Amino acid sequence: MNVLMVYAHPEPQSLNGALKDFTVRHLEAAGHTVQVSDLYAMNWKAAIDGDDSPGRDRSAPFDPSRDSKRAYRDGTQAADIAREQEKLLWADTLILQFPLWWFSMPAILKGWVERVYACGFAYGVGEHSESRWGERYGEGNLKGKRAMLVVTAGGWDSHYGPRGINGPIDDLLFPIQHGVLYYPGFDVLPPFVVYRTGRMDEARFARTCDELGSRLDELWSARPIAFRQQNGGDYEIPSLTLKEEVAPQLTGFAAHLR
Numbered sequence: 001m002n003v004l005m006v007y008a009h010p011e012p013q014s015l016n017g018a019l020k021d022f023t024v025r026h027l028e029a030a031g032h033t034v035q036v037s038d039l040y041a042m043n044w045k046a047a048i049d050g051d052d053s054p055g056r057d058r059s060a061p062f063d064p065s066r067d068s069k070r071a072y073r074d075g076t077q078a079a080d081i082a083r084e085q086e087k088l089l090w091a092d093t094l095i096l097q098f099p100l101w102w103f104s105m106p107a108i109l110k111g112w113v114e115r116v117y118a119c120g121f122a123y124g125v126g127e128h129s130e131s132r133w134g135e136r137y138g139e140g141n142l143k144g145k146r147a148m149l150v151v152t153a154g155g156w157d158s159h160y161g162p163r164g165i166n167g168p169i170d171d172l173l174f175p176i177q178h179g180v181l182y183y184p185g186f187d188v189l190p191p192f193v194v195y196r197t198g199r200m201d202e203a204r205f206a207r208t209c210d211e212l213g214s215r216l217d218e219l220w221s222a223r224p225i226a227f228r229q230q231n232g233g234d235y236e237i238p239s240l241t242l243k244e245e246v247a248p249q250l251t252g253f254a255a256h257l258r
């Protein structure tokens, strides 16, 4: 299988660096092919702007969505964007690995998503009409592929529990897992989260690698998070609100799980 890891940490000798190296070694030893997009090492340009669509009409105002759609369609995107899209199409599974920074992904990784997820590639796919809102949330160009987050956090697991002060980890990761990954079609596996990173030592690191290794061994067999498909019959169209009879007692993120 082909695995793309998109990795965001500035320091190779960090905990994240060690976990990334472990993941690559483990997957390759199991016979898989791995590509790593090491965003800091690549000096990845995070800010989306007019340079991303080199052939655009510079007399017109820059429109991130319209210009990315045209550049994607015409094959005139910036080379770094096109290369990452090719890697995504090549991959059977995508791993996004990052430290939790301010309750989300580091800015450089957000910038990877914003630039690589061109209109027509990751969104704006399929028929858009009064009766259909495109192919997304379980459908789209990345359907059939799997994705998993590997996240490290300074906070304790209890801080991220159902009543923890930081909010439940599934809620914090919902915009990434449901929005960034499920939206363009990935089946999303439960995340691998390492909490309380300040308390890491060699023994705990070895245990963490064992647990991560087991999760990597199950990349192709684990059951994905049961998000509801947009076009699967649970939502009213075009309001895209859950039908009254679907999980009537639930609101918020939890309602979008089958």
Ligand code: FAD
Pocket (backbone or CB within 6 Å): 009, 013, 014, 015, 016, 017, 018, 098, 099, 100, 101, 102, 103, 104, 152, 153, 154, 155, 156, 197, 198, 199, 200, 201, 202, 205
């Ligand atoms: P490192 O700092 O590199 O290492 C952590 C520990 O692991 C160290 O003690 C190190 O000695 C040890 N270690 C490293 N490698 C090994 C190895 N190979 N074997 C054994 N031990 C090892 N946390 C939250 O919970 N929520 C937040 O919102 C949040 N926001 C943050 C925002 C910013 C800007 C920053 C800088 C931090 C934030 N944090 C937050 C904390 C952050 O999530 C953690 O610092 C980070 O996840 C730790 O990962 P690291 O790779 O940087 O670890």
